[in-house]
Amino acid sequence: MTTLAGRPTAEILEHLSTVARGATGHAAAAAALELAAEVVRDGRRRLLTLAAADAQLAGEPGRAAELLRRADATGEQLCAPLIADAVADARREMACGRFRAAERGLAAIVRRLWETGAIRPLPGVLSMRGWALARAGDLAGAAADAGQALALAPLTGDDQAVSRARHTRALLDVLRGGSGADDVLSPSDPVGVGLALLAGLAQQRPEDRAVAAPAPEFVPDLLECRLIRNRALSTKDLNTLHGMTRSAAAPIAANAWRVLGLTGAQNCFDRATRLHATMDLPFDNARVHLSYGERLRRDGDRRAARNQLRIARDGFQDLAATPWALRAERELSGTAETLSRSGLTPAEFEVARVVATGVSTREAAAQLFLSPKTVEFHLSKVFRKLGVTNRAQLAHVFPVLSHA
Template sequence: MNDDGTRAEPPGAAGATVSCASEAASRRALAHGQELLRDGPVADACSALLRAAAGLRETDPVATRRALLAAASAAWSAGDHESYRRIFAVGPCPACGAGRACTPCAPGCPEAAWRDHRIGMSAVAEGDFQRAVAVLEPRLHRITPRAETDELCDAGSVALLLGRLPLARRLLSLALASARSAGAETAVPGIIAHLACAELREGRHLQARAHAEEGLVLARRLGQRNVAADLSAVRALVVSIAGDLPAVRDQVAEVLAVAQPHGLAQAVFLAEWAQARAELGAGKVERAGARLAPLVQPGARQGHFGLWFLAVPCFVEACVLSDRALDAPEMVDLFAVWADLGADPQAPAQLARCRALLAPADRGEELYRTALAHHEQAPGPYEHARTHLAFGMWLRRRRRPTEARAQLRAALMGFEHCGALLWTRRAGAELRAAGEVTGTGEAGPLSSLTPQQVRIARDVARGATNKEIAAELSISIRTVEYHLRNVFAQLGVRSRTGLAHLLTNIDVHR
């Protein structure tokens, strides 16, 4: 008994009570952080998860690692490079004493697997993908279909970061099957989001859209607005090559309504890229270039530290088509550094295409053919078709119509294969301008016009300026004006408004 008559606590009981209370608070922080990661400000999620990891470090190593991995996901979603780097920073091993950051643990050390993971992910954060692949990839291939859902999902996400896309799809598909069979419905939308990203990166646009729309239904039902924003961004990227500008704008607005207040830098980047890609496909090249510039160029406004490179090829093309080619060479040099890392199977072909777009006349053909050779080594019909289209346009401008038509036909078939309807129409128009005769020629008053004149007339009717049309067709503004005068004369109209009315009436009565 104490002097005041109260019951005395046994030795150490007060400390144990404090410790239990601290652990309970840490577990609440872990649960809260995981909830915020799915639906809330991701910077707050990262802070809560790091606090949970610090509180559980001495008592529950497994929960600590889970908290740190979730905190890294939050930092990635937020585009917080510094926090991402700090989470995976490698210090001395508490079990075997391995000291230097890159030093592996002693054989048999219980911390070896986790330390290797942190060494590899630290290399990812620093952009050293050669070291990251050397450390992480062997472990990925040892993951079996019987692994736990979390392990499969984590491994698939790492494979996606490393650019091992077929492996990422396999592991994430296994994770999805595992989550569904275990009834872990809460985990399913996030796994689908990663799987859809892997499919998108590999050029499997139709599969990515199907998964994104499936995941959206479930994410909305479960109230996971952050996951829904990520899935909506993937869907917007697919629609950016398949739909029209209003449809893409609507979907981008849906993403930004959640992504901006919750600090989802990844979703914002993908949505803005989707908008720019749709504008580029529709010939709004100046607008596309202006939208892409802050996303890809170094500086505080850069879209996302781990994703900017994805949009560089679109930015370079927009610059070239809008007569702003001087803005592009620096970005091509930065993209070359990324391509050399080997973390993106599409990058070597895209780099050669970018260099071809900027090259003098005597080097363009060689670079386009180099790009096409690289495409044969990596999947992705959309990017392959983009290169065929750019090469075909290059050949047509140099009055080599027979060779141009071969490239443009390949582009048309590639775009059709991946459902890129917006780009299919563009390739078809280029093919007709190169002299291809199809069974879908214009009838009535338009039959007297050349394919080039028909295209210019329709572009004027949809509101495009002469400068925008010149950029889209890679011709001078004076040439556009020349063709437009002939169109007015042959169709008997005196203004752009009159031309728009005439074409509207023709289309209505078709």
């Protein structure tokens, strides 16, 4: 027993727990830490607390609660690190759009919390780091952190961390194609679903309570959905966007400029692009180029649109944001000079391209910022010029687009 009580044995067991945890073997990590707690004279609370966290992550909440009770019963004090200043620094970095720098700071906090056994703040910090990782484009890392935050939060009673982690998962759904829709945007369009999910985030706070004021970061997305639905924004909505362009939070300002650009306002996309040059927001940056390209193409400047859309497509591909990359690719196909030989006007070609994918008139109108009546007007001209009489025949005229 003298040999087992020596510090080296406990250190070996703790090291084994770290190795097991890294391999997602949280049950083994919990067992090693619990055994280590039995062979040390001091530091039992830290080891048992860490064992509780690993048991919780292993899907054993009953065992985790018991280990945490035993940890508290030791009467020992935990040497919890002071993290408030570091968390505040990370928040400031995120407000400036520097999400990679924020993630690095939060990763250091996570390491200190694991080392000291101070797990109570861990779900909140993990949920924050998951959000930073998602915004910086590390989708796998973001999913892992959000999952850990959701698993640990019931053990520590951190409801706010649960909400933040769910927000991260919603953002991941946006990038990957969405898993839900509303009646504003087409459920057959994964990008439209993603926009609806972003609009939903604007209407929530971390506490998930119904509140009057929406979350500022996603208000421009909420207004974009309104623009698609109504094909125009009210004076109040436009004033809201103009006010947000003066936000001290660069991501909010850049997104507001982007949505204003969709309304046809001048120089807005250039302003958004300049802001993104100072930030680590690859998805948002690609969206600026996508929106700019769509606007230019609808204005008839296909050459300039092509340059913007290529940047957008490449950015989405780097993120593995497949639905968004496909949308950019479809927009690019509409800028090809050879496709204009059909005799269709740019507006007619665009309506034909979208309708050929199998969407309804209403869904096509939502995607094109047109009224259903205008879509039908252009479609009748398309049928006459191409010598087709129905949508099935139209799809054969555009076989590549209809199967994109």
